[in-house]
Amino acid sequence: MWYFRTLGKRKIIEFIFLCLFMLFFFGPLLNLLLLAFAGEWQYPDILPSVWSLNWWSFVLQDESLVRSMWLSFVIATVVTLISIIICIPAAYAFARIRFPLRRFFLFSFLLTNAFPKMGLYVAIAVLFYQMNLMNTFTGIILIHIINTLMFMTWIPSAAFENVHKSQEEAARDVGASPLRVFWHITLPMAKPGIIVASVFTFLSSLNEAEGTFLVGVPNYQTMPVTMYSIIADYPSTAGAVFSVILTLPTIILLFAARRFVGADAFANGFKMK
Amino acid sequence: MTKKWKSAILGLGLVMPSFLILLVLVMYPVWSSIKTSFTGADGQFTFEHYIYIFTEPLILNNIRHTLTVTILSCSLVLIIAYSIAIYLRFNQSPIAKWINRTYLIPMFIPGVIAVYGFINFYRDNGWVARMIGEEYMPSIIYNVKGLLMINIWFNVPFTTMLLISALQAIPNSIIEGAKDAGANQWRLFWHFILPLSYRTMLVALTFLFMGIIGSFTAPFLIDRNAPQMLGVSMQQHFSVFNAIEQSSSLAVFMFLLCSIVGYFYIYSNIKGSKKEL
Numbered sequence: 001m002w003y004f005r006t007l008g009k010r011k012i013i014e015f016i017f018l019c020l021f022m023l024f025f026f027g028p029l030l031n032l033l034l035l036a037f038a039g040e041w042q043y044p045d046i047l048p049s050v051w052s053l054n055w056w057s058f059v060l061q062d063e064s065l066v067r068s069m070w071l072s073f074v075i076a077t078v079v080t081l082i083s084i085i086i087c088i089p090a091a092y093a094f095a096r097i098r099f100p101l102r103r104f105f106l107f108s109f110l111l112t113n114a115f116p117k118m119g120l121y122v123a124i125a126v127l128f129y130q131m132n133l134m135n136t137f138t139g140i141i142l143i144h145i146i147n148t149l150m151f152m153t154w155i156p157s158a159a160f161e162n163v164h165k166s167q168e169e170a171a172r173d174v175g176a177s178p179l180r181v182f183w184h185i186t187l188p189m190a191k192p193g194i195i196v197a198s199v200f201t202f203l204s205s206l207n208e209a210e211g212t213f214l215v216g217v218p219n220y221q222t223m224p225v226t227m228y229s230i231i232a233d234y235p236s237t238a239g240a241v242f243s244v245i246l247t248l249p250t251i252i253l254l255f256a257a258r259r260f261v262g263a264d265a266f267a268n269g270f271k272m273k
Numbered sequence: 274m275t276k277k278w279k280s281a282i283l284g285l286g287l288v289m290p291s292f293l294i295l296l297v298l299v300m301y302p303v304w305s306s307i308k309t310s311f312t313g314a315d316g317q318f319t320f321e322h323y324i325y326i327f328t329e330p331l332i333l334n335n336i337r338h339t340l341t342v343t344i345l346s347c348s349l350v351l352i353i354a355y356s357i358a359i360y361l362r363f364n365q366s367p368i369a370k371w372i373n374r375t376y377l378i379p380m381f382i383p384g385v386i387a388v389y390g391f392i393n394f395y396r397d398n399g400w401v402a403r404m405i406g407e408e409y410m411p412s413i414i415y416n417v418k419g420l421l422m423i424n425i426w427f428n429v430p431f432t433t434m435l436l437i438s439a440l441q442a443i444p445n446s447i448i449e450g451a452k453d454a455g456a457n458q459w460r461l462f463w464h465f466i467l468p469l470s471y472r473t474m475l476v477a478l479t480f481l482f483m484g485i486i487g488s489f490t491a492p493f494l495i496d497r498n499a500p501q502m503l504g505v506s507m508q509q510h511f512s513v514f515n516a517i518e519q520s521s522s523l524a525v526f527m528f529l530l531c532s533i534v535g536y537f538y539i540y541s542n543i544k545g546s547k548k549e550l
Binding site for chain 1: 277280281282283284285287288290291292294295298299300301302303305306309357360364366368369371372375376377378379381382383384385386387389390391393394395398399400401403404426429434435437438439473476480483484486487489490494503504507508511517520521523524525527528531532535538539542543
């Protein structure tokens, strides 16, 4: 006990706070990680009695499951590229160019969040039936892009806005063309914001389940959609293995982009003017 | 052509591709579901679907349940996120650094996985029950408590992130100055920190409200069967009862609530902005 007393009350409270935080936010995930490597885990035991990789080989040998992983990554990559191409010009325009109805266009992207997602997907499904887009690759890409429009426009736009105009003007004064200024000055300086938005887009496409479920079934089963049926049909260890596989790219990507994914790059995107 | 015209055309041209997608894939479907919600079986204009959702006791119960869960979740998330943000802003201890490094992760975990992990963790014979003993385990899964907890889990990271960035924007000099002038911690919070960060709280509240009120996966898998959240009720009216008009009117009702919140968000964002329309 004397050891704790020397630490001081403040430290102890802080430590308890950390424990609660970790338990609440990471307990469920740790549980899944343990489950994924459990061979046998009977009820009252706190830890698995037998460890094994059986379910890993089961999942990785199942062709349809592997195909759904592959499909998810292809879709996420395509969605990210298309969103960048479509949204970055708009983001630049919102930050730098004066044009009529700028605010109307800017805030119209909020609509993607304001209408309940399920209701929107149902209405889109009706539209897709008429356009023969049900159960097609294009249909899925489009429904994923809806979810990324707002982030992909607002976050880079805030990043463009934060580039100092004086630097652009200085380059113009030395005789650089507007396109060159954009390519060599503005774009590199706004890169962190664009990277954050791209990472976010990639991950949200990778994790999108509800819209894909409505529009893509039965031919296009992405990982999160497959997860619905795995929860229902397989033992929890198989579900856990699949969860770990589905979460892994998220964690890797977050670590890779750690330098850029700070609170500020994100938060600025929500203070649009 | 004048310079003004040129920039107007350039701006509109750059915005058009993304706006067209928005127009076709969001605005048109929203418009068509508003129209559907006012159309009767004979194709005539009618209020019957709205009369149905506001008189049917089951749905009234669902509306009450949805509003309670949404408001409770929003307040809990705001309180927790604000405390974490304050702690991280004014603390440089190793523990704070650890929390700072990890708090964003839940935001990126797929919804289905988080719910699945939650169920395995908190169910009656889950990991927590094994650790503390089943008889001490409150029922969390298939209960409103579980739904509130998972809403907190999903939304605290995002809200904390917005708030931290707002708090970091408060210059240290203001805080030092107030302290030198003799303000105690409570006054410091009440007169400086809160007023300087309340606009960000409004931003966070907007996205919290919009996200939680229409949510589907979490309430579908974790909440009880009755009363339901409106997101689940809407999906059931569509796919189980095949009543697209009623599910549209539910969607439009939720949209109306979100629009009110959205209006305050936009208003507070452009207030004081010197930019032109």
